[in-house]
Amino acid sequence: MGRRSWVGAGLGAALVGAVGVGLLVAPAGASAAPPLPPVSPEDLVSSVMTAQRGPFAGEVEVDNALGLPAVPGVPQLADGTSTVRVWSGGEDRGRVAIPSPDGERTLVSDGTTRWAYDSRDRTATRAPAGDHGGPPEGQQQDPTAAATQAIATLRQTSTVAVDGTAEVAGRAVYQLVLTPQPTERTLLREVRVAVDAETRQPLQLTVLAQGQGEPALRVGFSEITYGPQDPSLFTFTPPPGTTVRDAPARDGEQRPEGDRPRSTVGDGWDTVVIGQAPQPGDGRPRDGQDGQDQRPEGAPDLSALGQPVSGPWGSGRVITTAVATVIVTDDGRIAAGAVPQQVLTEALAR
Amino acid sequence: MTTVSASAPPASRASTRSVAPLGRLAAAEIRWVLRRPRTLVLLGLLALVPIALGVGIALTGGPGDGDGPGLVAAVAGNGLVLPIAALGLALSLLLPLTVATAAADALAGEAAHGTLRGLLLAPVGRVRLVVMKAAGVLTVAVLAVLVVAVVGVLTGLVVVGGPSGTMITLSGTTLGLGEALGRVALVAGWTIVQLLAIAAVALAVSAFTEHPLVVLAAVLGGLIVFGVLAAVPSLEWLQPLLLTSGWTAGADALRDPLPLDGLASSTGRALVYVVLGAAVTVWQMRRRDG
Structure with missing residues (x-):
């Protein structure tokens, strides 16, 4: 055994390590545009709106750089x-599994019950499937006309284009790109939707913010397989030892929404929504913080977020994220939009 | 005279026995490892992990809603989860400690006693020596995992009990006994591969030193350092290199349908560690002379 062969063995080991680690680390390949x-x-x-939604299974990856404050219970945010x-499974049947390191939230819809x-707490919540919003209104219209109309509306404030092709989850996709007109005062730079060229199913949504190279939000399939699924996936029997609850009626949640005065200022990308901040004792669950809203100190908790600001419109706190700004004023108004802070203060001063 | 007559064809015997069969070497090493009191004590202590966990959960009804360490909370009233939770708990420190002890004794321990010199001088190739030592460590790893898994299944079925011999997955589905045992076997096999990665690195360290404590310190210290590195957000790019960052995949066996991505990628990562550790061990043992 000469020194040479030891060196060879060492180099071989290093090579195996490098290749192995490389295989593990390498991302799933940025391939050429098909x-x-x-x-x-x-x-x-229009083809997206008319496409038949067949059964499929997949993995959705959420790549989030929105800069939202951490909300307990919803790690995905x-x-x-x-x-x-x-x-x-098609026909309103589906299953979603949201894993956490030591648990899982599972949502199952069998067509009649959700x-x-x-x-973690072994509870199953049951709700009838019907009352979760009606069918999309676009289905009643002629899809081609609806699509043309939708794009015409969008074109008033944005550039709509098909920006080449790409590959998402191993599928060839068209990239539909919405870019705000230069006159729009918005934090967003671009919204891209990747549409499967064959099935015309949207596969990925990418939101890019001004002045950021990396997407602020990317939600899309990292893996998708079309084809019939095991029907047992779309049934749910509460396992023994589970607490079964009926979901509270939804209209209780919606009524305060309607009662509250709400207005919008501007249109297109720099729309600002102005509403009333939820008052303590509203009984409306906020941000998944159970019990937070029962306490009278619910409001200070909300205002603890963000930076204090003031101006001719009053004073409040501003919460800035990569794609949106929210101002909560001290007199209980909320202004929000995908716009810089200045646009919000102008809208509030109006 | 009897010796002469017994060894009638000395030339032929010398040629056939010039290389000792590897199986016999490994068997001798395994017998030697399993006779060590510390190995037996460690295996016995590992058997106590699922028992303590199961008895504790059966007595207290498990941690309260949602505030326990996740998988342990899933064991309450769901006995067949116990072996998987116990393997997950033991994998964080106790199982690595067990294999590191065996690996430390295998080379560094022999060197500390001065017995490694005899093995190096014996007419056994250095690679065969490493294979023989690795067989001993492998046996300890497999036995340790089996002890936790089997005692876990028994404790789960007898002490914790469950809905008539079935397992409730994290996804809220119910698996039959056969499939549940299959899931336990899957986690056990996966844990063995993760332990082999640690054993290979421990053997490599063991080949460089003659102080068994150095091996233990290196392995346990390395695990702690990996845990710290994984917790630093700005070092996220390092995650795919860290052995420990794949260890949450053990809980994947409790999901339904079974996702294999995490288990497969962490197994691949462990195999890279095994190859690297084995290569360094062989390389160092070929040049070691005392």
Whole structure:
């Protein structure tokens, strides 16, 4: 055994390590844009609206850099990457698994009943499937006309284009890109939707903010398989030892929404929504913080977020994220929009 | 005279026995390892992990709603989760300690006693020596995991009990006994591979030193350092390199349908550690002379 062979063995080991680590670390490959026949934005949107939604299974990756304050109980909202597993059986049947390191939240819809199961406290919440919003209004209209109309409305404030092709979750996709007109005062730079070229199913949504190279939000499939799914995925039987609850009626949640005076200032990308801040004792669950809203100190908790600001419109606190700004004024108004702070203060001063 | 007659064809015997069969070497090493009191004591202590966990949960009804360490909370009234939770708990420190002890004794311990010199001088190739020593460590790793898994299944079924021999997954589905045992076996196999990664690194350290304590300190210190590195947000890019960052995948076995991504990638990562550790061990043992 000469020294040479030891060196060789060492180099071999280093090579194995480098290759192995490289295989593990390497991202799933940025591949070349697949060649696809050109398509106009109108055709693309109308084909998305008419497409048959077949059954599929996949993994959705949420890559979040919105800079939201951490909300307990909803780890998916905090900055970072999380993965959600999704199965769809078509006909309003589906299953979503939101894993956490030591538990899982499972949502199952069998077409008539929606179940939400939380493994941490072993509770299953049941709700009838019907009252979760009506069917999309676009379905009643002629999809082509609806798509043309939608794009015409968008074109008043944005540039709509099909920006080439790409590959998402191993599928060839068209990239539909919405860019705000230069006159729009918004924090957003671009919104991209990747649409599967074959099935015309949207596969990925990317939101890019001004002055940021990395997307502020990217939600999309990292893996998708079309095809029939095991029907047992879309049924749910509460396991023994589970607390089964019926979800509270939804109209209780919606009524305060309607009562509250709400106005919008501006249109397009720099729309500002002005509303009333939820008052303590509203009984409306906020931000998943159970019990927070029962306390009279609920309001100070909300105002503890953000930075204090003041101006001719009054004073309050501003919460800034990568894609949106919210001002909560001391007199209980809320102004929010995908706009810089100045646009909000102008809207409040109006 | 009898010796002469017994060894009638000395030349042929010398040629056939010039290389001792590897199986016999490994068997001798395994017998030697399993006769060590510290190995037996460690295995016995590992058997206490699922028992303590199961008895504690059966007596107290498990941690309160949602505030326990996740998987342990899932054990209450769901006995077949116990082996998986116990393996997860033991994998964080106790199982690595067990294999590190075996690996420390295998080379550094022999060197400390001065017996490694005899092995190095014996007509056994250095690679065969490493394979024989690795067989001993492998046996300890497999036995340790099996002890926790088997005692966990028994304790889970007898002490904690469950809904008629079934397992409730984190996804809220119910698995039959056969599939539940399959899931336990999957986690046990996965844990063995993770332990082999630690054992390979521990053997490599063991090949460089003659102080067994150095091996223990290196392995346990390394695990703690990995835990610290994984907790630093700005070092997130390091995560795919850290062995410990894949260890949350053990809980994936309790999801339904079973996601294999995490288990597969952490197994791949562990195999890289195994190859690197084994290569360094062989390389160092070929040049070691005392």
